Amino acid sequence: MLVDDQRLVREGIRGLLRLADDVVVLGEAADGHEALELIGRTRPDVVLLDLQMPGLDGIGVLGALAETEDPPPVLVLTTFDDDELVLRALGGGARGYLLKDVSLDQLVAAVRTVAGGGTVAQPAVTDRLLRAWQRRGEEPPALAAPPDLTTREVDVLRLVAAGYANREIATALHLAEGTVKNHVSSLLLKLDARDRTRAVLTALTLGLLE
Structure with missing residues (x-):
């Protein structure tokens, strides 16, 4: 399911996904309220969610889904003009994030990964997210000793x-x-x-x- 208030963006993403044999777009929503209604009715395997929308935004959608039984995995699509908003989305349960200028291969691979239970974090933006996280004053967990990873x-x-x-x-x-x-x-x-x-x-x- 596609959730974005910009019709042109939805049409572009839908057109790309049509090129993948194993991906079907079940529905589209232009705002959060419409998205929740369609998600409940169609039960998609993955939700591609914009964050900045009028009315109920992407953070509100994530919050509402968190209160439902067996919510679908959510993959955030962002222009990345607001690091803090993306961090809030990840904290709210999103399985990952993609920039809206991703290639077809990246988009389809991300959808498949999230549908299969994985997470998606583009290396190009992970460092920026990390810096935003640090700007919030959050520190790594106060571990008694550095984690001993095998x-x-x-x-x-x-x-x-x-x-x-x-x-x-x-x-x-x-x-x-x-x-x-x-x-x-x-x-x-x-x-x-x-x-x-x-x-x-x-x-x-x-x-x-x-």
């Missing part, structure tokens, strides 16, 4: 940072998907992070992904 956990962390889903990580590292899930759970615990995106931001702050 070599395999670092391998998994790098692929998580690149936006890979668990199944893709398993294929890349020749591991069982259940093993990857265990590694991700261990990373979240060691990095004191509530989700994969926060784990990546914390790892960047601590210099674990240099």
Whole structure:
């Protein structure tokens, strides 16, 4: 499902997604209220969500979805003129973010990743997000000692940072998907992070992904 108040943007994204055989656009919404109604009716696998909309904005949509049972994963589409807004979206449960000038391959890959349970964080903007996070005065978790990550956990962390889903990580590292899930759970615990995106931001702050 596409949620954006600019009709031209929706038409452009829909046109791109039509070129992918395994992606179907179930509906489009021009504001948050319309989006919530359509999401409840069509149950999409992924929601591509703009943040800045009149009426109920993207943050409001995320807040409303968080109160529903089994909400669909949300991928934020942004022009990136407001770092703080994107951070609020990630804190509100978004699975990742894309710039609106992404290529078709990047867009389709991101949709597939989020549909498969993964997260998406474009490397080109992750550092900017990190700086915005630091400007807010937030610090890395006060760990008693630097996290002792195994070599395999670092391998998994790098692929998580690149936006890979668990199944893709398993294929890349020749591991069982259940093993990857265990590694991700261990990373979240060691990095004191509530989700994969926060784990990546914390790892960047601590210099674990240099």
